[in-house]
Amino acid sequence: MSLTLAEARHRTETVEVDAYRIDLDLTGWERGRFACTTTVRFTATQPRTFLELTAAEDVSLESDVDALTWEYDGRRLMLEGLPTGRPVEVVVAAQVPYVTDGDGMHLMTDPEDGETYVSAYLSLDVAQRVFACFDQPDLKATFSVSVTADPRWTVLGNGRVVEHDERAGRWVFATTPRLCPSLFVVCAGPWHSVTWEYAGLPFGWHARASLAAELDRDAAELKQTTTDCFDHYATLFEEPYPFDSYDQLFGPGHNWGAMETPGCVTYRDELLPRGRVTDDHRARRAAVIAHEMAHMWFGNLVTMRWWEDTWLNESFADYMGYRVAEAGAGFAGTLVLHEATRKPGAHVADERRSTHPVAPAPEDVPDVDSAFSNFDAISYSKGNSCLRQLVTWLGDEDFLAGVNAHLGRHAFGNATLDDLVSALDEASPRDVRAWADAWLRTPGFDTVAVSRDGDAVPVLHREGTRPHRFTVTAFAADGAIAGERLVDLDDEPVPLPEWAGLVVVPNSRGESFVRLRLDEHGETFVRFHLGDVTDDLVRTVLWAHCFDEVRSGAMPVPAYVDVVRAHLATEASATLVAAVLDRTLGSVRSRTAAPEQVGEVTSGVAGACLAGLALSPDPEVAFALTRGVVATTRDADLLERWVRDGRTDDGVGLDPSLHWSALARLAALGALDAERIDAERVADGSFAGELGAARALAARPTSEAKAEAWAAMTEPDVSNRLFESLAAGLWDASRPDLCAPYVDAYLTQGPDIARRRGQGFSLVLGRNAFPALALSPAQRSRLAEVLAGDVPTVLARQWNDALDDLG
Incomplete structure (x- = not known):
């Protein structure tokens, strides 16, 4: 109903x-x-x-x-x-x-x-x-x-x-x-609380009592990030902060990354980790804090009328979150986060059958279950990217003038896309309505291709219908940047005669939402010189290009693994290391690679991470590479030594999260029994330890362990967090035959679980717990067969997306 x-x-x-x-x-x-x-x-x-x-x-x-x-x-x-x-x-x-x-x-x-x-x-x-x-x-x-x-x-x-x-x-x-x-x-x-007064308002950060030490550890940074973002929004928005307090809470069991409830924003308490807080985690958390604060204006002060305008909340908050975390709170490189971790997923989503305009028509969202499915990479990351293109195309001054007019007109009320476009159109001499129709009302994305004329002059071509403004970067043969300029690309090709003979990369700073098709010079440059590019953001765009190439089939999986082997070891950005690992061990290994290629993907990552650690990298990079080794190595003796010593051979400390990841990997290798796992759980004593033990027990490579994990996952009142942890251990990409009975059970019982548990749990079931292994043709057919029957809306959307990703 x-x-x-x-x-x-x-x-x-x-x-x-x-x-x-x-x-x-x-x-x-x-x-x-x-x-x-x-x-x-x-x-x-x-x-x-x-x-x-x-x-x-x-x-x-x-x-x-x-x-x-x-x-x-x-x-x-x-x-x-x-x-x-x-x-x-x-x-x-x-x-x-x-x-x-x-x-x-x-x-x-x-x-x-x-x-x-x-x-x-x-x-x-x-x-x-x-x-x-x-x-x-x-x-x-x-x-x-x-x-x-x-x-x-x-x-x-x-x-x-x-x-x-x-x-x-x-x-x-x-x-x-x-x-x-x-x-x-x-x-x-x-709750354990840290409170203060600022700008005449009460502020606070809160967490479970057992996380008191972690909150106290991070309190100074969390306070500073909050007040810095608050002050920066005061420079962007003319409407003052509209509520009478600003508490923020790390809550257990949260389905979302965070929720923008005014007066008391709630976050997943995984954002307050035990042990090491990496620079990458700190930047991600700052972007989430800024994102939720943006909602105080976009979503809370001015609210959508119906759920077709989800983007009015989420695209704006996503865009502002990365922008304000850097410009307001001082976390440099947040665009690397967006371009490396979020935007690639939006490109994937925009080629599925389920794609939709950033701003669909109300009739395309006929009920709330349908609306729930649109809280996706289109409404967040693609919408963010479209807004960044709008600001680049429109100019920041006119953009903010339109935004402020919109907020002032509809304060404490409801508004639509047409209301916002009207305000932006009034603030700018440009045709914002036509831009919105092309970018927000139309699904899909354009391709920007590079060709050469007879004099080796690079020429940019647009395959699509949208106007684009973006940076083009030219490179010398050794990877050094030879030049850079802003280009407008519309119907007519744009030649770049000043860079004849050089490699050029369009959209090199990610201002637009496009697919790149580089010429032969460009593709060769990426294969051999990606790691030589010194600018983090430009290098991120090139890594994202590789993600797109392997997913779309333009780059074979073995060639992609060669790129990882060649350039991951020397990657200087911990954020990029983490992004490459997540993408490669996630969608590439479990969706793109054929079953016989899974081992090559895993060993390629393991080798690249060990090679990187041998170079004595920056501590943040070393920590990210260590996570990669823990997730992929088959050397049980190595992991046992690290667990025993509490640190790696290179001196990287195993914090509680990395400790449990190592134990889960040991369990998956058959080197850890239930008695040892339970002893580790008792010694840890925390909620995170309970979840870590559940994952490790489920990871053991025996039919009995898999049966126990699936039985626990199907308990009527299993919590969302325990369900996720059990699923993370259950699926083993290297042992698809062992997992096969539970792929069938998952597909058979999933619809009933979704009906019983509702929207949020359906999202966990369909997105986080989908089998993380290469499915056989028979299993893909079974998925399609189940989807032809009665599957609840939210789960059906997740499963259809997975079926599309599987090709």
Whole structure:
């Protein structure tokens, strides 16, 4: 019963919501349910409408309308007999279940200290899993919230605390500005907190008590990043920060990287790692912090009307996140992150059957399940790339003028793509509407090709329909940059006579979203001189070109492995090392490579990483290369020595994450038994250790271990985190025959699991737990056969994408 566009439009036309008063009782969590009383004040123009409330028990409804009748079906509260044209108050009391899958009021007990945490993680169709509401983005209202919890706990919410009875565990929060229901948040538990005042507002960072040392370790940086981003947004946006507080919380069990709930942004607590925090991790985290803060304006202050404009939230936040993390918070090289780790996935997504415009038509998003599937690489990374092209094409001054006009006009309301385009068009002499039609309303991407005329002059050609402005870089034979300039490419080819005889790379700084087709000189240059390019961003674009070439079949897998062997060992950017490893050991090995090529891919990576470590690289690069060795080596004695010594032969320390990765690899090699794994789990004692042990147990190369892992994965209430960890161990790219029974079980049982567990878990099931190995032709046929049947929307999207990637 996913809400449809037609239902949402009708409800928007007939209902105006004024306010929610929500009272939560989070005591007695052991019973598996919490008490929620919601008072909704609204005005209807028709006598019949509905509220949403999922899987509640002991539901009661009272109203100030004597003639009102109601009926509850487990998902919707149908209301009949409403008066028209005057405000109505409806009070809904219910017992609502906690969840372990991150979609609703998530309940987690930390094995390290036995403390319990409950957090409302919301998104599409999830607010109704916490309180009775009109669960759609264009029915905004104010929220007044009170919570009763364990008196030892701290409770965080969308607004400032205005009343706190410590003895009773009672918390009352200030009434919010108008928000849509999916932006509601409450997080309760014995959080460890770092708080401060800045710009007249209360700020805070919070984490589980067992992560207190990690939060204290990173607190200074997290505070500085927050305030630097906050100050930088004040220079970009004319509208002031629109809320009365800014807490940020590392929460257990989060399905998303983060959620932009105003007043209290929530993050996956994996962003606060135990052990070493690499520069790469710090930059990624800063970009996420800046991304979520951008949502305070794009998404929270101004909200989409319906989910076809998801991009208005996510593309802008993705673009601003990388931009502000660097320009505001000082994390250099964030574009390397985008170009190396995110943009390649957007190119892949844009060639699947499921591709869609960055900004689709409302009718192309007929219900919320369909909308959920569009939180993808198109709405995030391609949209980010399109906005970067828009800024390059339009100019930053006109871009920001249009953005600020848009935010001012629609503050605390809802808006569409047409509203934004109108504001940008007014701010610029350029035809922004035509640009938006070409770039945002049309799926796919153009190709920029390099050819030579008779005098060896490079000539750029566009294969496609979009206008482009990007940097072209010319290289000497030894890899040194010989020249660089900005080029506009439209219908007519662009010759570059000043660079006759030189290698040229168009879009070398990634300003546009295009495929590159280099000439023979360029391809030879990449094979032999990629590692000689000294500019990190230009080198990133060339690595991404290699990713695209091998995926599209233009470069055979063995030739790609040769590039990795030749250039990974000398790669100077830890971010790029990590990106190459993730891409090669991920999609190349499990999607592109034939089964007989898997071993070559694995050994090629292992050899390149060991060769790189022998060169005594920068410590950050050494750590990234060590991860590659741990993931690929077949030398059990080497790993045992590293685990025993707590460091590698080159002096790289094994932090808890790397320690557990080494144990999982040892288990996969058959060198670690269940008794040893359990001893390691007990010695660790943390939640991360529990997950690491689950992965290692599942990785053992025996039929019994695989059967145990699959049985645990199919337990009715298995948590999202445990499910992910078990899947990471279950699939073994080097032993497809051992895993074969569970590929079939996964495909057979997956639809029922998705139906039972809902959207968020379906995403974990379909994306994170898809078999990470080269599927046989029979297994691909089985996947297609299952997809021809009844597969829930979110899972079907993930599986269809996987089928496309498999070719």
